[in-house]
Amino acid sequence: MNDDVARSAYSLPVTAPVSASRYAGETLLGRKRRARKMARVLAETHPDAHCELDFTTPLELAVATILSAQTTDVRVNQVTPALFKLYRSAADYAGADRAAMETLLRPTGFFRAKTDSLIKLGQMLVEKYDGELPRKLDQLVALPGIGRKTANVILGNAFGVPGITVDTHFRRLTNRFGWVAEDDPVKIEFLVAELIEKRDWTMLSHRVIFHGRRVCHARKPACGACTLASVCPSYGTGPTEAAAAAKLLKGPRARDLAEAAGVDPDLVPAAAVLAPEEP
Known part of the structure; x- marks a missing residue:
């Protein structure tokens, strides 16, 4: 890895609050230990973390992930049952009627581009891989509609x-956690890979995403009801008072999340449990 890239990972985000100063002199080893501790806490905090796209085959997951661009997993899961019933193989996608597929995909947004990607994906799979998805990242990212993020979703979950x-x-979240100070997704992937054991990569991704949707929101994270509060350099970005933070928790496990953070679950309003998680 480029030395400049590596060094960028070991400086705290410039947007981190004053409380981050206690990690200003953190060594690489210290950061790795803290990152792995946070990963273990996330595993305890979100035991239900999983891929939220519905699929039964690798091809279905690839299609669903392509469709998830610029929309929610919930919306994709509403569309794919009818799609998967009509298109069961790569050959089905390769020979699809464009107008019919566009009609099915319209609710996901950017339906023309997505239709084009799926048809071309089917064609390339038929031509190069006998209709089967390859299992190597470099081969996956060369397929239409599949970038590095999509390829990692397929590899890890299928x-x-x-x-x-x-x-x-x-x-x-990885910037807030002080694991990286980087915006480029590929650089973040490689930098986090240096901190976390390889066997945990796939589930770590799900757990961090769940935490971002339920607790560590973009505009106002629930810092005072977060299980990572004691080891997060960005603690204080959101409200630290228990009652205020508890109201920010979202999703079906909101009260469990509060309890796990040592906060009275009764402080979580019923609306928070029913509130949709961040997309």
Whole structure:
């Protein structure tokens, strides 16, 4: 890895609050130990973390991930049952009627571009890989509609090959955690890979994403109801008072999250439990 890239990972984000000063002199070894401790806490905090795209085959996951661009997993899961019923193989996508597929994909947004990607994906899979998805990252990223993030989703969740998925939540939280000070997704992927054991990469991605959706929100994180508060250099970015923070928790496990952070779960309003998590 380029030395400049490596060095950038070991300086705290310039947007971190004053409380980050206690980590200003953190060594690489110290950061690695802290990152792995945070990863273990996230595993305890979000035992239900998983890939939220519905699929039964690697091809279905590839298609669903392509469709998830610029929309929510919930919306994709509403569209894919009908899609997967009609298109079961790479050959089906390769020979798809463009107008019919565009109609199905319209709710996901950018439906023309996504239709084009799926048809071309099917064609290339048929021509080069006998209709099967390859299992190597360099081969996956050469396929239409599949970038590095999508490839890691496929590898980790369909083939059991560890991969780090850097979405908007993962990028935001790894900077807040002081693991990296970087915006480029590929650089973040490699820098986090140096901190976390390879066997944990796939599940770490899911757990960080769940934490970003439920606790560590973009505009106002629930710092006072966060299980990572004692080891996070960005503690204080959001409210630290328990009652105020508890109201910011979202999702079906909001009260469990509060309790795990040592906060009275009764402080979590019913609306928070029913509130949609951040997309």
